[in-house]
Amino acid sequence: xxxxRYTKMAYDSADDMVFGKCKHPVKAGxxxxxxxxxxxxxxxxxxxxxxxxxxxxxxxEYQRITTDIxxxxxxxxxxxxxxxxxxVEQMTNNxxxxxxxxxxxxxxxxxxxxxYGIKCALRHTPxxxxxxxxxxxxxxDKFNVLMESFEEVAANGADLLSIETMGGxxxxxxxxxxxxxxxxxxxxxxxxxxxxxxIWQEITSVAKKHGVVSAGDTDCSEANTAMFIxxxxxxxxxxxxxxxxxxAISAPRSLAAYEAGAIGxxxxxxxxxxxxxxxxxVPISQEGKSSTCAHSDVMGxxxxxxxxxxxxxxxxxxxxxxxxxxxxxxxxxxxxxALMNTATATGQEKTLxxxxxxxxxxxxxxxxxxxxxxxxxxxxxxxxxxxxIYLRAKNAAIKSVEIMEEGIAGKLELTKFEKGxxxxxxxxLMALTDDQDTFMSDCMTKYKEEVKVFLPENYGx
Amino acid sequence: MTSLDIDPSDILVRYNVKLExxxxxxxxxxxxxxxxxxxxxxxxxxxDGEEDDVIExxxxxxxxxxxxxxxxxxxxxxxxxxxxDLYDQGTIFLPNVxxxxxxxxDGIEFCKSQSDETPVSKGKVxxxxxxxxxxxIGKTIVAALLRANxxxxxxxxxxxxxxxxxxxxxxxxxxxxxxxxxxxxxxYAFKAVNDRLLEAGLNVPFACGGGAVNQDFxxxxxxxxxxxxxxxxxxxxDKILAGSSISALKEEFHKH
Numbered sequence: 144x145x146x147x148r149y150t151k152m153a154y155d156s157a158d159d160m161v162f163g164k165c166k167h168p169v170k171a172g173x174x175x176x177x178x179x180x181x182x183x184x185x186x187x188x189x190x191x192x193x194x195x196x197x198x199x200x201x202x203x204e205y206q207r208i209t210t211d212i213x214x215x216x217x218x219x220x221x222x223x224x225x226x227x228x229x230x231v232e233q234m235t236n237n238x239x240x241x242x243x244x245x246x247x248x249x250x251x252x253x254x255x256x257x258x259y260g261i262k263c264a265l266r267h268t269p270x271x272x273x274x275x276x277x278x279x280x281x282x283x284d285k286f287n288v289l290m291e292s293f294e295e296v297a298a299n300g301a302d303l304l305s306i307e308t309m310g311g312x313x314x315x316x317x318x319x320x321x322x323x324x325x326x327x328x329x330x331x332x333x334x335x336x337x338x339x340x341x342i343w344q345e346i347t348s349v350a351k352k353h354g355v356v357s358a359g360d361t362d363c364s365e366a367n368t369a370m371f372i373x374x375x376x377x378x379x380x381x382x383x384x385x386x387x388x389x390x391a392i393s394a395p396r397s398l399a400a401y402e403a404g405a406i407g408x409x410x411x412x413x414x415x416x417x418x419x420x421x422x423x424x425v426p427i428s429q430e431g432k433s434s435t436c437a438h439s440d441v442m443g444x445x446x447x448x449x450x451x452x453x454x455x456x457x458x459x460x461x462x463x464x465x466x467x468x469x470x471x472x473x474x475x476x477x478x479x480x481a482l483m484n485t486a487t488a489t490g491q492e493k494t495l496x497x498x499x500x501x502x503x504x505x506x507x508x509x510x511x512x513x514x515x516x517x518x519x520x521x522x523x524x525x526x527x528x529x530x531x532i533y534l535r536a537k538n539a540a541i542k543s544v545e546i547m548e549e550g551i552a553g554k555l556e557l558t559k560f561e562k563g564x565x566x567x568x569x570x571x572l573m574a575l576t577d578d579q580d581t582f583m584s585d586c587m588t589k590y591k592e593e594v595k596v597f598l599p600e601n602y603g604x
Numbered sequence: 605m606t607s608l609d610i611d612p613s614d615i616l617v618r619y620n621v622k623l624e625x626x627x628x629x630x631x632x633x634x635x636x637x638x639x640x641x642x643x644x645x646x647x648x649x650x651x652d653g654e655e656d657d658v659i660e661x662x663x664x665x666x667x668x669x670x671x672x673x674x675x676x677x678x679x680x681x682x683x684x685x686x687x688x689d690l691y692d693q694g695t696i697f698l699p700n701v702x703x704x705x706x707x708x709x710d711g712i713e714f715c716k717s718q719s720d721e722t723p724v725s726k727g728k729v730x731x732x733x734x735x736x737x738x739x740x741i742g743k744t745i746v747a748a749l750l751r752a753n754x755x756x757x758x759x760x761x762x763x764x765x766x767x768x769x770x771x772x773x774x775x776x777x778x779x780x781x782x783x784x785x786x787x788x789x790x791x792y793a794f795k796a797v798n799d800r801l802l803e804a805g806l807n808v809p810f811a812c813g814g815g816a817v818n819q820d821f822x823x824x825x826x827x828x829x830x831x832x833x834x835x836x837x838x839x840x841x842d843k844i845l846a847g848s849s850i851s852a853l854k855e856e857f858h859k860h
Contacts, residue, residue: 189816195789231789232736274738276763316741320748321706322699368741372698376620379691380698459788459816497608505612554611556618559628560697 146340146402150529153424157519160417160449161492162483166424169407171356172264172302173256175223177408178426178451182483184476185225185266185411185428185452186212187437188469189459195231198240202247208460208469209248213255213263215470221477223262225303225428225452226252227411235269235292242295249300266358267301268410269293271309279313281338281601293346297353304350305410307363310338310602311396315365315389317594319372319381322564324388324540324571329586331365331392332536337602339399347404357405359425361413362393370414370509375439382564383441384547384557387509391543392536394418395525399532401425411454414442417515418539420449421522428452433476436468442510445503448496449515453480508547508565511555517546533579537572544569629696636686642668643679646711650683653703658711662718672718680711684752692835698745705752725756727779727845729837730772733762734793739786742814745834746782753838766796773806779844781808782837786815798825809850811840819860829853 153166165178177183194204209226216224226248234241245267252263269292273285280286293304311334318326339360350357361367366389373386394415401407407425409416411434416427427450432443434456440446447453455472465471486495496515503510511517524542528534547565551557557565576582587604590597625632633651637644642665649657658680665679666672687704690696716723731747733740740762747757758776760768773781781801785791794812801808812822813831822830827850831837836857843853 189788192788192792195792231787233789276738276761316744320699320702320741320745322703372741376618377623377694379694379696382697494608501608501610502615505610506616506618556612556621558620558624560624561620564697 146344148402148529149398149422150526152422152519152522152526154421154519157421157516158493160421160515160519161487161496162447162450163487163492165407165420165426165451167406167426169356169426172225172262173252174260174262175225175264177225177264181223181487182450182480183223183225183262183452184221184473184480185227185454186469186473186476187227187229187411187455187457189229189457190231191460195233198237198243201231201234201240202243204460205244206247206251209251211467211470212473213251213261215466215474216477217255217259217261219474219477221261221481224473224477225264225266227266227268227305227454229268229457230270230292232270232272235272236288238288238291238295241267241269241292242299245296245301246299264302265300266303266305267296268305268307269296271306271364274309278596278598279309279601281310282341282603290345290349293349294353297349297355301355303356303358303408304346305358305360306342306346307361307410307412308335308338308342309364311335312364313596314590314594315368317590319369319389322385322567324385324568325575325586326590327389328392328533328536328540328575329582329590331362331389331396333533333583333586334602335362335365335393335396336399336532336536339396340403341603343400343403343405359405359407359409359413360397360400361410362396362415363410363412366390366393366415367412370440371438373509375441376507382561384508384561384565385568387512387547388540388543388568390415390509391418391512391521391539394422394521394539395532395535398422398525408452411452412456414440414446414509414513417446417449417513417518418522418525421515421519422526426451428454430454430456433472433479436472441507442503442513444499445510445514447479447483447499453483505554505556508550508555508557508561511550512543512546520546531579533582534577537575540568541572544572625695627695629690629700632690632695633686636689638679638682642670643682646675646679647683647686650680650704650707650711651686653700653707655707655710658707659714662711662714666718672715673721673723676712676715676723680708680715681754684708684754688749688752688838701752702745702748705748709751726754727841728756728758728776729780729782729841730758730760730769730776730778731782732760732764732769732772734783734785734790735763735765736793737785737787737790738762739815740784742784742786742834743782746784746837749834749838750841753841755838755841766793766800769797770800770804770806773801773808774804778808780841781810782831783810783812784814785812785817788816791817791821794822794828795825798827801827807850809840809844809853811837819858823854823858826850830858832857832859
């Protein structure tokens, strides 16, 4: 399967982007059309730790979770839902476990669909198990087990196939803890994209074979690591100006899935997805204010601006006052979607989009750059050199710096520390070559020396 | 494009901007450096995270008659304390600590290479990532902060089998064990480690944190102390050195 790079934008202007609609909607599961004019809740969950003790316990746990969610959806009258099962490692390492869970879940969803007509789809996200104790092993034996896992879930009921890949993480973890912007660029923009090119062609082949959807990825392993280390306004672990540079670089990495045959919806925790949607026109899942059960962020409303699925990231299955945790969070998500769909039905979707965006735009530099108007501009910088994985990632980083500098001149307040980190990042970016081969060669030498666990063969290098 | 815009001060507060200290990190560090010029040069190089300058400063100090092993405490650790104090105060950020710690470790290796003596650390800590879990950036940060605070770290790496953790505690006799995990399913290994340590009569404080790990879970096992942030690890170790019991540690660090 060929790689088809994006060299132009899917949308003529940022203003054309709204929630619930995309250029290329995706039909999936039982009656759903994602991005076809309405938003849909995507509920995520994790089994209680003790459920991982055996296959039988896990299957039973997921049956309970699925039944609880579907019940709550029909009890409150919601028309559609997507369930996402992010595998615990046992389910991917033992591919038949994942297959049995998918089958059990889908059986329940079909029963609800048959009885109530509720539209629904099941996403399965095997864990990226391609590593051993000491090293990433992206193309080794574990790769075969991973693809077996995709085969099993696709054959047994999963409608949407996703993963959160780890490519580039060994270099990224080293770079992010040292304010090393060229290292971040190499890790995410180059190594990460090369791995995405490799694995998404394979996942797409599996999806086509089974007639299901090759959905999409996220740079959770890197850009979200930066966001989480960055933390809240008062945390002192990473400048948020650097976290958003990592995020901008992650957009072309996540885009690579669609260049290799995926069609969306992109994964919820890809905060870079507004940029990806602007370029590709695929539907996206997002998470924010309704994923506080899993983690905090500083743009909880803003990320709803252009979502097609609206997710809670993950919540452990347990009892709450209002039912089980998955019932509470699915209901909360579904009410958010009802509001967005009401805005669409009354022609107010752009107003609501802008309210979501403006309520967080100046909260933090991360939200400022990801505001859909600015995200669109990052997208334009990417497609300008869309065929060069290094240059387009570098362009994204530089554009994010420019946008923040404009913000500082306006209403975006930054600390001296954040401004200093931004200036250092800019200087590092401006000192870089425009030649991919030179950059790759220099980085290979540097990181083979500095990062003991970096194995170039993981990337076909 | 939207014509809507707002005055953000009506709806949010950038508390970090509001509370930022007037003093620059460099100015704050300058007030803390040692007075002795030989030591000061090394401390500045540590603060700047410049390995080559650290070695150059150590060479000068040794040429001037300073004991290489004494330089670890008198210059390298003093420089590192400037960094960790400013980190604790919120004046500098984690990457500065990581880069300074790299420079300090290079300096310690250089000092050891210049002497037959063996340096004495504040104490030994065994660090590991839970069995089944390969997410190790949290452990990397914990290990760096412990080293930055003068502790010797035995880093067992990631996805460490319970047996191996127990064997390491038996062999190394650390003052503290740390465990990190990202996933709820893997953190259950901590409970197994706790039970096996107790069976073996090893009442070593076991500081746990990361990702999905929470205080409620860590509170369920006897040796467990929940560390909400990586920066808690050296603070817990310091308290152990000062004589705190596990129950006292739980009382202090279990904040919720």
